[in-house]
Amino acid sequence: MIVMMTFFLFQLYEHHLDIRQMQVGSEFEMPHHGILQVHILGEISSAKHFEYDHLFVHYFFELPKGWSCETTKQLSGVTQTCSARQTGIANFSYLFELQLSFNLEVLQTETDVLLSWPQMFIKVLSSDSWTRCRTEGYGYVSLPPSPGLHTIVVSTWRPLSSNPTGEMRRFFIGGSPELEDIDFVGIPSNFQDSLLSKYGLHTITSGDVTVKFNIMHHSQALAGSDTVADGGRGDARVNRYSSFLLERLSAATLVSSVNAVLIAFKRARERMLKARDGLEA
Incomplete structure (x- = not known):
């Protein structure tokens, strides 16, 4: 009996x-030469401190120059509606998966262009039992440049009406001022000028959204296949190349901060x- 069960x-x-x-398959497919693949397993974890209940999140990714995605449906999505009435926190636990590719040749050809990581834009909305829909934030x-697990709290804001009538309309019948282009939250991809002015836009601080990223980098350029051949110097060369890649791709964020200070x-x-001059006069 024991033999039969075994x-x-x-x-x-x-x-x-x-x-x-x-x-799964028997072979681990490597990306083409000169291509960096970024695998993302993400989660829109929760949202809190928003004005109204029954929240849901609409998100999408914007890809800068050199980045691509084979499945465009992965670049956007909408979470389920979640109530935050009892605890004040809407726990979505909404999972999404994304696979991006970056052409490393752009690092050699576009030496004068600042390269940046993809950005995730978030729009939080609410909907009640009377189907009144409001923009909450x-x-x-920006996508974290280093692989591993990252937990990021995204602070949000929403446009504010310039007169009390807009806020009364928001309370009684729903609806609120919205951005014509959500890229305006950050820096639009088609923006060509040296200064982006948001002067005159009345805003109010809204709640926070917690997003988790589990990121893996995959590229032949980062593989240490030549470690044995060069007596162990492959790891150092790979580390230098990886550091150069991450620093170059993160340069846009750093330079933008420096320009803002200047x-x-x-x-x-x-x-x-x-x-x-007024005092001297």
Whole structure:
């Protein structure tokens, strides 16, 4: 009896192993030379501190120059509606999967162009039992440049009406001011000028959305296949190349921050000079 049970369990194990082999395959497919693949397993975890209940999130990814995605349906999605009435936190636990490709040749050809990581734009909405739909907040986050698990809290905001009538309409019949182009939350991809002015836009702080990214980088350029051939120097070369890649792709964020500081300093200096001229006069 024990022998028969052991044989049966062995057959069952082999059957499940064959099924897994058919699903996964026997070979790990490498990307083409000069291509960096970024595999993302993400989760829109929760949302809190929003004004109204029954929240849902609409999200989409914007790909800068050099990035591509074979399945465009993965670039956008909508979560289920979740109530936050009891705890004040809407727990979505909404999973999404994304596979992006970056052409490493752009690093060699576009030496004067700042390259950046894809951005995830978020729009939080609410809908009640009277089908009154309201925009609760906008936010965005850049894809983390390093592989691994990342938990990011995205702070949001929403446009505010310039008169009380708009807020009364929002309360009684729903509806609220919306952005014509959600790219305006960050920096639009088609923006060509040196300065993006958002002056005159009345906004109010909204809630927070927690997003988790589990990221894996896959590329022949990052593989240490030549480690043995060069006596162990392959790892150092791969680490240097990986560091160069991440630093180059992250340069846009750094330079934007530096430019923002320089612009603020220039404006402060101009105001100081005008004030000094007024005192001398």
